[in-house]
Amino acid sequence: MVSRRIATVGITLLLLVFFLLPVYHLATMSLKTQADTFASPPVWLFSPTTEHYDGLLAGRFPRYMWNSFVVSVANVALTLALGAPAAFALARARVRGRKVILFAILATRMMPPISLALPVFVVFLYGGLLDTRLGLVLIFLSFNLPLTVWLLHGFFSEVPDELLDAARIDGASVLRAFFNVAVPYVASGIVAVTILAWIYSWNEFTFTLILTRRDAITATVALGQLFTFETVAWGRIAAGGSLTMFPVMLLAVIGRRYFVRGLTGGGLTE
Amino acid sequence: MKETRLYLLMLLPAVVALLMVVVLPLTALGYISLLNWDLRRPGITFAGSGNYIRMLSDPDLLNSLRVTAWFVVGAISLQVALALVLAEILVALRRTQTLIRTLILLPMVIPPLVAGIIWRILLEPRAGLVNHFLDFVGLRHAWLADPNTALGAVVLTDVWQWTPLILLLLLARYAVIPTSIYDAAAVDGATGWTRFYFITLPLVRPVLMAAVVLRMIDAIREFAKIFIMTGGGPGVSTETLNMYVYRVAFTYGNLGYAAALGVFLFAIVLSLTLALTSVQKRFEVL
Numbered sequence: 001m002v003s004r005r006i007a008t009v010g011i012t013l014l015l016l017v018f019f020l021l022p023v024y025h026l027a028t029m030s031l032k033t034q035a036d037t038f039a040s041p042p043v044w045l046f047s048p049t050t051e052h053y054d055g056l057l058a059g060r061f062p063r064y065m066w067n068s069f070v071v072s073v074a075n076v077a078l079t080l081a082l083g084a085p086a087a088f089a090l091a092r093a094r095v096r097g098r099k100v101i102l103f104a105i106l107a108t109r110m111m112p113p114i115s116l117a118l119p120v121f122v123v124f125l126y127g128g129l130l131d132t133r134l135g136l137v138l139i140f141l142s143f144n145l146p147l148t149v150w151l152l153h154g155f156f157s158e159v160p161d162e163l164l165d166a167a168r169i170d171g172a173s174v175l176r177a178f179f180n181v182a183v184p185y186v187a188s189g190i191v192a193v194t195i196l197a198w199i200y201s202w203n204e205f206t207f208t209l210i211l212t213r214r215d216a217i218t219a220t221v222a223l224g225q226l227f228t229f230e231t232v233a234w235g236r237i238a239a240g241g242s243l244t245m246f247p248v249m250l251l252a253v254i255g256r257r258y259f260v261r262g263l264t265g266g267g268l269t270e
Numbered sequence: 271m272k273e274t275r276l277y278l279l280m281l282l283p284a285v286v287a288l289l290m291v292v293v294l295p296l297t298a299l300g301y302i303s304l305l306n307w308d309l310r311r312p313g314i315t316f317a318g319s320g321n322y323i324r325m326l327s328d329p330d331l332l333n334s335l336r337v338t339a340w341f342v343v344g345a346i347s348l349q350v351a352l353a354l355v356l357a358e359i360l361v362a363l364r365r366t367q368t369l370i371r372t373l374i375l376l377p378m379v380i381p382p383l384v385a386g387i388i389w390r391i392l393l394e395p396r397a398g399l400v401n402h403f404l405d406f407v408g409l410r411h412a413w414l415a416d417p418n419t420a421l422g423a424v425v426l427t428d429v430w431q432w433t434p435l436i437l438l439l440l441l442a443r444y445a446v447i448p449t450s451i452y453d454a455a456a457v458d459g460a461t462g463w464t465r466f467y468f469i470t471l472p473l474v475r476p477v478l479m480a481a482v483v484l485r486m487i488d489a490i491r492e493f494a495k496i497f498i499m500t501g502g503g504p505g506v507s508t509e510t511l512n513m514y515v516y517r518v519a520f521t522y523g524n525l526g527y528a529a530a531l532g533v534f535l536f537a538i539v540l541s542l543t544l545a546l547t548s549v550q551k552r553f554e555v556l
Contacts, residue, residue: 021399
């Protein structure tokens with residue numbers, strides 16, 4: 001029994017090292033001097049420097065992070081405004097074809113971004129939406145709206161009929177039942193979906209790479225561009241990577257309970 | 271009746287939006303696939319099935335399908351195997367399990383692009399941490415620059431990022447398996463492998479099946495990681511179908527042919543989505 005216990009602890013520690021050391025390594029690398037970064041053997045204790053952050057923040061990177069922020073917040077707001085009523089309708093209305101609509105929405109969620117990005121690139125090129133934040137806000141609907149409708153539909157289905165019926169006897173319309181009863185009832189679900197959709201927007205890369213050039217670039221695509229220089233500025237890349245991943249990690253830890261459910265498209269529940 | 275109409279009104283904006291950002295572009299994709307449209311050449315002409323016929327004898331397409339298959343099968347089988355082993359071990363933990371479940375969330379929430387950057391740094395030939403450890407066994411290697419190992423390195427990164435997802439799903443499933451089942455099995459003398467094979471595996475199979483199909487869809491669409499780690503190279507050794515569509519469209523500017531490839535990619539993902547729903551229906555996971 002004791003040896004089994006030791007094995008369990010040992011493997012658990014190995015597991016944590018494998019999954020967490022890479023993240024830790026990036027974060028510390030952003031604070032190391034070039035000499036420390038390339039030291040062999042690796043330096044575990046070092047005197048931190050902020051030179052990479054200083055360099056990064058003096059350039060255009062803050063602007064790109066701001067783009068990420070604006071696009072993701074606007075996209076999530078639009079997603080919820082469109083998705084929440086639709087999810088409620090799908091959960092409550094007794095109409096034929098509901099199952100088909102739900103499947104269509106799930107299938108939409110699974111679209112390969114590259115297949116969509118190609119025609120959208122052409123449309124944006126001629127429609128003047130190329131390299132604009134508005135364009136990104138709109139096209140990010142293609143993955144976040146189906147996700148939101150799918151997940152919220154599940155939550156709204158759990159609202160007890162009696163509650164909604166009681167609201168309607170009081171003379172409230174469907175809309176009032178939605179705003180005054182259903183939305184407060186699933187408030188925690190809405191928060192979870194908001195966090196998740198925001199993370200997807202923030203992390204997005206494929207659409208942004210193809211549909212932006214200069215002005216509307218977001219943090220992820222800006223990070224990719226740091227690699228194109230002759231000498232790869234590892235410290236600066238590590239600083240940018242840390243700045244980009246930190247907000248997401250924070251939110252994920254806060255919203256942990258809902259996370260797996262969302263990542264699997266709501267098809268599987270934790 | 272008035273009520274039904276209100277519900278339809280609530281549904282309408284979302285449906286219109288999805289038509290605009292998904293159905294319309296896909297229709298356009300289908301139309302573009304019928305054109306000779308190359309940004310390097312003047313003019314657009316009708317190609318009919320020309321682009322699709324070209325696909326039948328395209329060695330790069332064949333290569334990309336092979337790479338995609340290796341990437342998807344390699345990454346997912348490793349993820350499932352690793353997750354099953356780790357779940358068996360972690361399920362024994364009590365108080366620390368919650369903490370570990372929170373910590374291993376981190377790889378899967380960070381942007382895939384950053385995951386790619388992290389592993390590109392770790393695998394860096396000169397100062398990469400992986401090579402530092404491998405020095406002890408004399409295996410220092412430029413993993414991403416070698417066509418024989420680059421795909422493996424990308425698979426490793428995907429395993430790192432997504433094993434936690436399958437592991438968390440398994441642990442959640444384990445948590446609702448009544449211990450009485452195991453107690454009864456113990457009375458019958460089932461331990462170790464027998465227990466795992468005849469009791470645990472059948473109980474987690476529904477979740478596992480759905481997770482596998484879901485991961486397949488995601489792996490086929492993987493772009494950021496491969497883009498930042500290898501860009502499809504060296505040569506075309508890590509060029510998945512997804513990456514190939516990108517190269518044809520945005521490096522070569524051959525929009526017509528890229529659209530035909532895009533339709534093909536779309537068809538693969540759609541059939542997997544159909545498989546996912548049938549899996550979920552059969553096992554009642556939905």
